[in-house]
Amino acid sequence: MPTDIRIKKGLNINLVGAAEPSTSKAVSSNAYALNLLDFHGLKPKLMVKEGGEVQAGEPLFFNKDFPDMYFVSPVSGELVEVERGARRRILSLRILADKEQRVLKHKPLDAEKADADAIRAFLLKSGCWPFIRQRPYDVVADPTFVPKAIFVSAYVTAPLAADINYTLKGKEKEMQAALTALGKLTPGKVHVSVGKGEESPFAALTGIELHKVSGPHPAGLVGTQINRIDPINKGERVWTVSPQDLVIIGEALLTGVFNPERTVALAGSCVKQPQYYTTKIGAEISTFLYASGVKEERCRVINGDVLTGSKTSPEGFLGFYNNTVSVIPEGDDYELFGWAKPVTKKVSTTRSLTFSWLTPKKKYNLDTNTNGEHRAFVVTGQYEEVFPLDIYPMQLLKACMYKDIDEMEQLGLYEVSPEDFSLTEFICISKQPHQQIIREGLDLLQKEIG
Structure with a gap:
């Protein structure tokens, strides 16, 4: 029976330019x-x-x-x-x-009959293992370690992110093969989270623990779901896999061929016709970027969603884990007395000079401007309002900055990854780089503790 998870804390950032449910094939990349x-x-x-x-x-x-x-x-x-x-x-x-593609084929593996060692060896040899990530540390999983559970989040709450239910339609066979294989790599459960009230392709699959999630962002982040379902303690590890990567793993098991095809959402207010494109991991972004048209020159291309993605150029290449490319206005202009007049075109969690709280479903055309300069942390209590994990976010950030390993452990650094702090970084009035701070803290913890 599915279990319900309701997240109350968070913030939905509704942006103009979500991808329409229409898919085209991208031009082949050179x-x-x-x-x-x-x-x-x-x-x-x-x-x-x-x-x-x-x-x-x-x-x-x-x-x-x-x-x-x-x-x-x-x-x-x-x-x-x-x-x-x-x-x-x-x-x-x-x-x-090459113009004529040559493919290396492996012998297909029946996940139902294979044991854990055979599945592990196949995934390592075929190139599918890097799709499996581990927590703590948010790195490629250690194949010598047995995780206590595996998590898959098929509930999307990040702004402009690809609709999983749309991109995975008709891929149930591949996903079932992948989930069956992954289930043999852990003595625990394979937890899959879907949106409550959504028609998910995971609903009819077997061998999984299904959870129905509701609530604002970051309810769709796998870290939020791990915290509610089976939190990580010191010495424990869990693995995570994204839904689209399950398709690649499953197809490799069924056919013996590594097929890195992606259905990518090209979204953002700068895109004239935001929609989906089928391409491959590592392809040139320009092969589908200009097919939809760009409205203006001063735009930023983001490899990923607007909160966790990285800045790239139109000539850049699609990231290994990304299924979204966002294009939004470059925030390199400034408003005269912008800090001293009522704000109607921006999102804010405060009610000081802003009115976004009156229209929670309104869509905004935001740019990359940080609307302020970097400064010391200011204690406002805002982070706790949008941070649903049972962790003190500001205290953890400060512990990472002054490198107190004992305090980092006690405050729950094992449970988080940089993306879990993307929303607190968005609302931060001090303009601190939260995700970078957490990444550096995780690196230090991994180096010292292992």
């Missing part, structure tokens, strides 16, 4: 790229030299900490560039795609 910054903390070892040829699904590099963990090419072609940074750290790999 080049594809893997950004290694998507795999935080990874120590890569190249398996293909610059100028070498690869097939789609063939390993490009492996994780030095786990040599059996392969990261594969999304397409066949030539590895034309290995971008390096400080101390020759690999930043990205760029592949020039």
